[in-house]
Amino acid sequence: MKYTKNSLLSKTALTCVKRFATFAASPMLRRQTMTTTKGAAKKTPLGITWLGHSAFRFDTPGGKVLLIDPWLDNPKAPSNAKQLHKVDAILITHGHNDHIGNCVEIATRTNAMVVAIYEVANYLGKKGVPNVCGINKSGTFVFEGIAITMVDANHSSGIDSDGIPLAGADPAGFVITFENGSRVYHAGDTGVFLDMKLIADLYKPDIVLLPIGGFYTMGPREAAKACELLNPKIIIGMHYGTFPVLGGTPQELKKDLPPRYKKKLRILEPGVRAEF
C-alpha cells in the first residue's frame, strides 16, 4: 500500500506511517529476540514499576522507557513518579482522565511516542502531543523493536475535555512484546470476557496486569476467572486501593484463584521496581 498526501489517512496516521515506515512490514509478533538488540536484550531483565492505579513504567531489555496510563497524580503514586527524564513511548488504554492522566505534559516534554486507539490519539495530537500513533484492535505497531498490539476491553471510554465529554471510541488493552520476547498483557479497565481466551491463544502473555478493584472494573472474583482464561506465568493486580470504592485486594484475589495460580501472584508496591 502506498501512502501519499492525498490519501484518506489523517495526520495522526501519517505521523505513524512516515516515522516508522521501515518497521511496518516487520513480523515482530514472533516470539524471538529482536535483531537490533539481540545479545544485550537477552541478558537484561524487564523492569516493571507500578506507579499506582493503572500506571506502570517498563524499563525494557533494549534500554527503552515505556509508560502505560500515566496518571501520576494518583493517591498511590510514589513521590518521585514524575521525575522522568527519558520516556520513549506512552500507551493509553482509553480516554478517561485516570488513564490519560499526565500524558500530554510528559509526552510534550520528552517527545515520547504516544500510542492509543485512533480517536484518542487524534485528541492527544490536537492537545499538543508531538508524536502520536493511532491504531486499533488486533493491530500491531512496532516501535523501536517493541511490538505493541491493541486488544479488546469491556468498559467505556469518554474523554473529559475541560468539562465537555467527547466520544473517545472504544476502551482497549495492550499486549506488549519486548525486545527479549517476553510478553505483557495490560488489560486496561475491563470486566472479564470470554475472548481473553483468544488473547491467550494468540499471544500467550507471560505476565498479566489485571484490574482487581471492582466498582468500575472487575474485582478479585472476576479477575480470578480471567487468570484461568489467560493462563499466565505471573499475575499482577492493578486499579485497586486508589479510592475507597476500589476495594478489591490482591489478598482476595489469591483466595479466589484456583490452587495452581496462587503462586503466580506477585504483589507490587508502588515505586518499587520488580524484574522479570
Ligand SMILES: [Zn+2]
Ligand atoms: Zn480507570
